[in-house]
Every structure is written in structure tokens, then in C-alpha cells.
Amino acid sequence: MRVKSRISSVNLFFLLVQTMIGVGLLSLPHQTHDAAGSDGWISILISGFFIQLIVLLIWLLCRNFPNLTLFDFSKVILGETSGTILNFLYIIYLLTVICYIFIIYVDTLKRWILPETPAWILFLIAFVLLIYGSICNIKNLVSLFSLLFIFILFLFFITFLVYGDPYIDVRYLFPIGSSGGWNILKSTSDSMISFIGFETLLIYFAFIKQSKTISALKGVFLAVLFVTIFLTYIVILSTVMLSPEEIKTTSEPVLYILSAMEIRILSRLDLIFLSFWGLIVFTTIISYTFSASMGISKLIHIKHKFAVILSGTFVLIVSIIFYYMDITLLEKWLKHLCLIFGIIIPILLLLITIIFKREAASTYGKN
Amino acid sequence: MGKTELFLILFILPLLAGCWDERLLKNSRTVYVSGFDLNENGDYQTTSIIRDLNISESSRGEISISNELVTGKGGSIKEASMTIDQSVPGNYDPAKGRTLILGIDVAKGDIYNVMDPLYRDPRVDLNAKIAVTDNSANEIITHLSENEVEKGEYLYELIHSSEIHSEIQDITLRSIRTYLFDEGKDFMLPYLSKDEEDNEIKINGAALFHDHSFTGQFLSPAESTLLLLFMETQSKKALLTEQLDKKAGGSVSYNVKSVSRKLRLEKEEKVHADIMLQLDVEIVDYPPDHLDKQEMINFLENRLSKILTEKADALFKKLAVNQSDVLGLGRELIAFHPSIWKEIKGENYYEHILVNPKVKVNVRSSGIIL
Structure with a gap:
């Protein structure tokens, strides 16, 4: 089924930036530091470059099937049965990501600002917001996301205030490359998880006007570039502010730094940061739910509205189970899952498309 | 407004109205200054000045403030503050402490032992100042509570003005952790002592630290x-x-x-x-x-x-x-x-x-x- 609405390249930029910047932002410096030491920022830059290539491949794949989402063209490429299975797997994957975001979101809020509030309350609030935000069409999504883009700029602005701090020590970045080239390259696979969100392009490319021309790609490239720069900036900031051993025992370096900042009448900037960050995380959740629900509604032929409620309920139950069972389990899975679903499967699909010359026209042309 | 929105609003309202995390000022015993000592048995002793806020109901909610000196002992800093919590009405809340004083015995050991519980609490003011005394922290705080009107603020201002005159390094609870975890850097803290003649607390100079502990020497x-x-x-x-x-x-x-x-x-x-x-x-x-x-x-x-x-x-x-x-x-x-x-x-x-x-x-x- 061809999608009806169209969005522009600029809209795609906002969609993608909002989907990619999310829950990983806070703990990113800690994770990259574990993997690559003070060279974490290099590993982010390399990952960013790598993601640009992946995005290019996804575009090459999607341009063969204008106005078709992954859930439609998978059947064209793999045939009816295996296509449906792949769709199902993708839906499960997207829902897992939402569960992961839910858990990290609630956990962070509970540790930093709401220690007394029971976790299920926070899960319930997130659930309601998820459903409220995701019952909409792509146009609403775009207008919401472009409005909330201001808050990403706010996050930028808040972190600028840190430069008043006298303890900044640029020497923590040196010697550049001390962890060794191989270690840095290896760590890129870890930092890749902070870029997840690009795989939603498999769905969003269907909505774009003139997806065959290179201009469709412009917004996407700029989005990935923006995210790369933003994450690199956050990592460099934390590396400069905290000593190497200290980052290892600080799970949210950005919040930790901000909680010590004081500007005249304002202190505890981390609380302000967290409330803006909450909005940014919600755009990620909404974007993923929107994609997953599209898949569900196509898979079992129900309305988008009911698909959203279905996926929301699934996420609520699963995330609560995982939250009380083992918080870190999902993260471990996700590291591999995002490589498989974000990179390996799109590449395989692309190869099959090229070798067997699959085209949208072959099935839908007749209608 | 559609039915769905109305339903959602009704659904979400009871979640928000709870205010699960409210902490009323009248219920918490806010700490203004804390000091840590180590006695011979290896027990920590915490001394704090608590500011009590009494809102009287008879005279139009007039607020009166009183100060209280409390001490507690324990095998760890957290245990010591639990002992204090048991002896005061309301919650002993160390979050607002603007100044921390390390007794000489604590300072000569690994000072991170004292700091650790503070970093785990998201509500602690990481801009608090830290100082070392030439005797026990208990003595300094007892003196403050008896002789100074401003108590904790007095010490904070004392340290702050020395920082402005570049007499001591500008160190807060947050920055000291960076130094403690850095293998290639040491730091110095203000060195307090009680002047018996003037009956005043003074900053004698800057106490030199090596790794995690006080070397015993200070700079003028x-x-x-x-x-x-x-x-x-x-x-x-x-x-x-x-x-x-x-x-x-x-x-x-x-x-x-x-x-x-x-x-x-x-x-x-x-x-x-x-x-x-x-x-x-x-x-x-x-x-x-x-x-x-x-x-x-x-x-x-x-x-x-x-x-x-x-x-x-x-x-x-x-x-x-x-x-x-x-x-x-x-x-x-x-x-x-x-x-x-x-x-x-x-x-x-x-x-x-x-x-x-x-x-x-x-x-x-x-x-x-x-």
C-alpha cells in the first residue's frame, strides 16, 4: 500500500534528529570512556561517519520502492511469507527499543529527581503520553518534532554555561589517540548504539517527495551530521570537566556536571536539563511507536489508533517486567539487535534487490 | 474536545495530583554545616548544626528560627547520620550543608571515605566548600554554634573571601572529586584553626594533600x-x-x-x-x-x-x-x-x-x- 502524505527534506531532518537524540545522551560519555578512554570523541566521530554510509545504503534501498515503507517492500523483496516474518521481527525490534528507552527514562528520573515516586506511576505517565503522542499522522508528527527542536537547542545552551567553570582542564583530552587505533575502532561498535534511530528511515523514506533525487538525502545527511556534532560535543565536554577515573564511576556525567553549576539565582541546572531532556526522549518514543504501529496495522490489518494502543500496552507490560527483573539485560541485547536490524538486514535487502532486480513495479504496477 | 482527550486527561490527573516527592521545609531539619571526625576506635563522628524552622500557629504563622547542635557516631558516615536522624524529630537532611569540615584524623586518612555517601545522593549541594582543621571538627562547630550568629554562613563567607583574595585554591565538593580521582594532580584545602586569644576561627593557610590524604604540612x-x-x-x-x-x-x-x-x-x-x-x-x-x-x-x-x-x-x-x-x-x-x-x-x-x-x-x- 502506498502512503498518501508527503513530507519535505527539511521535515525529514527534524524527524531524524528527534529520533536519534534521545535516552543515550546522558550516559554516552561514560560508555565511550569505558570503551575508548579519553578518545571517546574520536570514536563518536568515526561512528557518525559510518552511519552516514549506512544511511546512504538505506536510501539506495528505499529509492527502488518509492512511497513504500519497509513493511511493504519487504514482501516484494523476500516474498509474502518471509516478508511477513521480517516485518514481525522489525516490529518486535522497534518495540524492544521503546521498552529500553522507557526503562532508562524511568530509572534516570527515579535516581535524579523523583526517588520517592513509585516506578509504575512513571511508567503509566509515559504510557499515556506515548499513546497521546502517537495517535496522529505523519504531518502532526513533523510539526510536533520541529517545534520541540527548540528544546535540543536549549540543551545546547544549558551546557554552554559550564564554560564559566574554572576546573576545565583541556589536558584530559591528551594525548590524542592514546588508547590505540584498534581500540578506538573497536569501541565504535559500542558507540553505534547511541545513534540508533536511523533505522526508522526505512519507514520515513516512503513519505518523502521525490525520493529518487539526491535532494531527499540532504536532510538525512544534515541530521546525522547534526547528531554527530552534538554527541561529540557532549563527550568532549564531559571529558574536559571530569578526570578519567572519575568518569568511570559517574554514570551520567552531563547531569553530574550540571548539578554543580550555579549561575546567580539558579542552581541545580541538571533539573532543568532533565526536564528538557524528557521532552526529547518522548519524541524518540513517539517516533518509534509511530513506526511500530504502522507495521502492526499492516500486519494484522487494524486501524493505526488501535495499533498504537496495542504497542503501548505491550511496551508498558514488558518494560515493567524488565525494570523489576534486570535493568541491564535489554541493553546487552540491544547492542547486538541494533547492529542486526539497523545495518546487516538493510544491507542484505539491498543486495537481494540488486541481484534479483526487484522493483516496486513488479507487484504494484499492475494495480 | 474529543472523548479520547477527555478520557486521557481524567486518566492522567490522579497521577499528577499525588506529588509523591514533596518534601516540606517544615518537616526537614536542614543542615548548615557538618564536620567529620575519626576517633581511636575507627568510628566516625558527625557533628552538624541544624536549622529548625518553627511556624507558630498562634501568631499568624510567624516564623522563628532556632539552631541545634547534634552529633552522631557510626562505623560509616551514613551510619553516623542515621544515629543523628534517630535523635532529632523530623528528617535529618544533610543536603543543604554549605560547608564541610574534616577533622585532622579524617584528613590524614583517605578523605574519600567521608565523601562517598555525599556523591551518591542527588540532593547534596555539590558547591559546598570543604576545609581541614588542625584539631577536631567537633571543636570548631561547637565554637561556631556558641559564638557566631551566622553559624554555617560565617564559615562559608570566610572561605569564600579567602578565595577571592587568591589565598586558597577554589575547591568545591564537585571539583575535589576530580582531583581525588586524578593520578597526576593534587590539591590544597583551607586550613582552619581556632585562635584561643581572639576566640575566633581563622584560616591559617592551605593544607597540602598528597593523593587522598593530608600531608600534615600547610602553606602560608x-x-x-x-x-x-x-x-x-x-x-x-x-x-x-x-x-x-x-x-x-x-x-x-x-x-x-x-x-x-x-x-x-x-x-x-x-x-x-x-x-x-x-x-x-x-x-x-x-x-x-x-x-x-x-x-x-x-x-x-x-x-x-x-x-x-x-x-x-x-x-x-x-x-x-x-x-x-x-x-x-x-x-x-x-x-x-x-x-x-x-x-x-x-x-x-x-x-x-x-x-x-x-x-x-x-x-x-x-x-x-x-
């Missing part, structure tokens, strides 16, 4: 100012006074306007650190005048450069004895000379470093007269 305010100049972290005011010989006219006071430092590290038998410090100063007190003559200025510059170089020499000898790398030379080596660092790294790396300071003073201004 003038020495510490000089060291801060070498670190290029002085604040706006950095006033120094030097005694000149009779002929040159007694003494001269000057304020350092700006600093530029050149650091060269070389590995010979030991690691030689040649530091060249250029100070642009403003003369603020020099009764003999005659600063209109160029030779007078030159003379003053030469004299001051010589005196300061000698003082710096003595200062770095003192640091070397205590192995206190406040200057952060270790970090400099890690960052820019990793090969040298590899040879000398270890807990006592400062033994291998020989500092050779040189100071050059330039008189740039002399106030509104010459």
Missing part, C-alpha cells in the same frame, strides 16, 4: 598565593607584600594583574620542569614613591623578580618534601610527554620531578599616582 597564605599564580588560577585579586632592604624603602605591596607561564619539561637524570612566570603587577602600596623614574621601576622589578624566584624555590622544595603535586605536573606529563610518564608513574612520581622556577615581574601600573 602568601605561599599559597604564589603557588596559585604558578597554576594560573588566581582570582581577580592577588595581593602580595615583599620586604625590601632599608635603602629601597621598607616594603612594597602589589597586586598581580595577569600571569603568563611557560613550562618546559625535560627528562635527564630526573624530570626537570623549568617554569618561567611573567607577572604583570600593579603597585598598590609603596611610600617612597619615585615611580616616575624608569630606573626606579627597573630596580623594583629586578628586586621583586629576585625575591619571588627565591620564594618560589623554597615553595617548590616544600612541595617536593610533601610530594604534593598541586601544580599538576603529573597531568602535564601524561598529556604531553606520555613516554616520560611511563617511566616515572606510580604513587610517588613527584620524587622524580625537579622544579626550577623563575619569576619575572613587570610593573605595569601604580594606581592613579606615580
Whole structure:
């Protein structure tokens, strides 16, 4: 089924930036530091470059099937049965990501600002917001996301205030490359998880006007570039502010730094940061739910509205189970899952498309 | 408004109205200053001044404030504060403490033992100041609670004003953790003592730390100012006074306007650190005048450069004895000379470093007269 609405390249930029910047932002410096030491920022830059290539491949794949989402063209490429299975797997994957975001979101809020509030309350609030935000069409999504883009700029602005701090020590970045080239390259696979969100392009490319021309790609490239720069900036900031051993025992370096900042009448900037960050995380959740629900509604032929409620309920139950069972389990899975679903499967699909010359026209042309 | 929205709003309202995390000011016992001591048995003793807020219901909600001195003992800092919590009505809430005092026994051990529970609590004010005393923290706080009206604020202002005059390093609860975890950097904390004659608490200088513990030695305010100049972290005011010989006219006071430092590290038998410090100063007190003559200025510059170089020499000898790398030379080596660092790294790396300071003073201004 061809999608009806169209969005522009600029809209795609906002969609993608909002989907990619999310829950990983806070703990990113800690994770990259574990993997690559003070060279974490290099590993982010390399990952960013790598993601640009992946995005290019996804575009090459999607341009063969204008106005078709992954859930439609998978059947064209793999045939009816295996296509449906792949769709199902993708839906499960997207829902897992939402569960992961839910858990990290609630956990962070509970540790930093709401220690007394029971976790299920926070899960319930997130659930309601998820459903409220995701019952909409792509146009609403775009207008919401472009409005909330201001808050990403706010996050930028808040972190600028840190430069008043006298303890900044640029020497923590040196010697550049001390962890060794191989270690840095290896760590890129870890930092890749902070870029997840690009795989939603498999769905969003269907909505774009003139997806065959290179201009469709412009917004996407700029989005990935923006995210790369933003994450690199956050990592460099934390590396400069905290000593190497200290980052290892600080799970949210950005919040930790901000909680010590004081500007005249304002202190505890981390609380302000967290409330803006909450909005940014919600755009990620909404974007993923929107994609997953599209898949569900196509898979079992129900309305988008009911698909959203279905996926929301699934996420609520699963995330609560995982939250009380083992918080870190999902993260471990996700590291591999995002490589498989974000990179390996799109590449395989692309190869099959090229070798067997699959085209949208072959099935839908007749209608 | 559609039915769905209405339903959602009704659904979400009871979730928000709960205010699960409210903490009323009237219920919590806010701490203004805390001190930590270690007794012979290895137990920690926490002493705090708590500010009580009493809202009387009879006289139109008038607020009266009273202070209370509380102590608690325990095997860890957390246990000690639990003991306090049991002895006060309401919640003992250490979050707002603006100043922390470390007793000498705590400071000589691993001070991170005391800090650890503070970093785990998201509500602790990470901008709190930390100080070391020459005796027990209990004594200082007892004195404060008996003699000072402002209690905790008094100590905070005392430390803060010393920081503004570049007499001690600007260290907060947050920045001290960076130093503690950094293998190539040490730090100094304000060194408090109770002056028996004046019955006052004073800052005697800056206590030198090596790794996680107090070395037992401290720098005088003038020495510490000089060291801060070498670190290029002085604040706006950095006033120094030097005694000149009779002929040159007694003494001269000057304020350092700006600093530029050149650091060269070389590995010979030991690691030689040649530091060249250029100070642009403003003369603020020099009764003999005659600063209109160029030779007078030159003379003053030469004299001051010589005196300061000698003082710096003595200062770095003192640091070397205590192995206190406040200057952060270790970090400099890690960052820019990793090969040298590899040879000398270890807990006592400062033994291998020989500092050779040189100071050059330039008189740039002399106030509104010459």
C-alpha cells in the first residue's frame, strides 16, 4: 500500500534528529570512556561517519520502492511469507527499543529527581503520553518534532554555561589517540548504539517527495551530521570537566556536571536539563511507536489508533517486567539487535534487490 | 474536545495530583554545616548544626528560627547520620550543608571515605566548600554554634573571601572529586584553626594533600598565593607584600594583574620542569614613591623578580618534601610527554620531578599616582 502524505527534506531532518537524540545522551560519555578512554570523541566521530554510509545504503534501498515503507517492500523483496516474518521481527525490534528507552527514562528520573515516586506511576505517565503522542499522522508528527527542536537547542545552551567553570582542564583530552587505533575502532561498535534511530528511515523514506533525487538525502545527511556534532560535543565536554577515573564511576556525567553549576539565582541546572531532556526522549518514543504501529496495522490489518494502543500496552507490560527483573539485560541485547536490524538486514535487502532486480513495479504496477 | 482527550486527561490527573516527592521545609531539619571526625576506635563522628524552622500557629504563622547542635557516631558516615536522624524529630537532611569540615584524623586518612555517601545522593549541594582543621571538627562547630550568629554562613563567607583574595585554591565538593580521582594532580584545602586569644576561627593557610590524604604540612597564605599564580588560577585579586632592604624603602605591596607561564619539561637524570612566570603587577602600596623614574621601576622589578624566584624555590622544595603535586605536573606529563610518564608513574612520581622556577615581574601600573 502506498502512503498518501508527503513530507519535505527539511521535515525529514527534524524527524531524524528527534529520533536519534534521545535516552543515550546522558550516559554516552561514560560508555565511550569505558570503551575508548579519553578518545571517546574520536570514536563518536568515526561512528557518525559510518552511519552516514549506512544511511546512504538505506536510501539506495528505499529509492527502488518509492512511497513504500519497509513493511511493504519487504514482501516484494523476500516474498509474502518471509516478508511477513521480517516485518514481525522489525516490529518486535522497534518495540524492544521503546521498552529500553522507557526503562532508562524511568530509572534516570527515579535516581535524579523523583526517588520517592513509585516506578509504575512513571511508567503509566509515559504510557499515556506515548499513546497521546502517537495517535496522529505523519504531518502532526513533523510539526510536533520541529517545534520541540527548540528544546535540543536549549540543551545546547544549558551546557554552554559550564564554560564559566574554572576546573576545565583541556589536558584530559591528551594525548590524542592514546588508547590505540584498534581500540578506538573497536569501541565504535559500542558507540553505534547511541545513534540508533536511523533505522526508522526505512519507514520515513516512503513519505518523502521525490525520493529518487539526491535532494531527499540532504536532510538525512544534515541530521546525522547534526547528531554527530552534538554527541561529540557532549563527550568532549564531559571529558574536559571530569578526570578519567572519575568518569568511570559517574554514570551520567552531563547531569553530574550540571548539578554543580550555579549561575546567580539558579542552581541545580541538571533539573532543568532533565526536564528538557524528557521532552526529547518522548519524541524518540513517539517516533518509534509511530513506526511500530504502522507495521502492526499492516500486519494484522487494524486501524493505526488501535495499533498504537496495542504497542503501548505491550511496551508498558514488558518494560515493567524488565525494570523489576534486570535493568541491564535489554541493553546487552540491544547492542547486538541494533547492529542486526539497523545495518546487516538493510544491507542484505539491498543486495537481494540488486541481484534479483526487484522493483516496486513488479507487484504494484499492475494495480 | 474529543472523548479520547477527555478520557486521557481524567486518566492522567490522579497521577499528577499525588506529588509523591514533596518534601516540606517544615518537616526537614536542614543542615548548615557538618564536620567529620575519626576517633581511636575507627568510628566516625558527625557533628552538624541544624536549622529548625518553627511556624507558630498562634501568631499568624510567624516564623522563628532556632539552631541545634547534634552529633552522631557510626562505623560509616551514613551510619553516623542515621544515629543523628534517630535523635532529632523530623528528617535529618544533610543536603543543604554549605560547608564541610574534616577533622585532622579524617584528613590524614583517605578523605574519600567521608565523601562517598555525599556523591551518591542527588540532593547534596555539590558547591559546598570543604576545609581541614588542625584539631577536631567537633571543636570548631561547637565554637561556631556558641559564638557566631551566622553559624554555617560565617564559615562559608570566610572561605569564600579567602578565595577571592587568591589565598586558597577554589575547591568545591564537585571539583575535589576530580582531583581525588586524578593520578597526576593534587590539591590544597583551607586550613582552619581556632585562635584561643581572639576566640575566633581563622584560616591559617592551605593544607597540602598528597593523593587522598593530608600531608600534615600547610602553606602560608602568601605561599599559597604564589603557588596559585604558578597554576594560573588566581582570582581577580592577588595581593602580595615583599620586604625590601632599608635603602629601597621598607616594603612594597602589589597586586598581580595577569600571569603568563611557560613550562618546559625535560627528562635527564630526573624530570626537570623549568617554569618561567611573567607577572604583570600593579603597585598598590609603596611610600617612597619615585615611580616616575624608569630606573626606579627597573630596580623594583629586578628586586621583586629576585625575591619571588627565591620564594618560589623554597615553595617548590616544600612541595617536593610533601610530594604534593598541586601544580599538576603529573597531568602535564601524561598529556604531553606520555613516554616520560611511563617511566616515572606510580604513587610517588613527584620524587622524580625537579622544579626550577623563575619569576619575572613587570610593573605595569601604580594606581592613579606615580
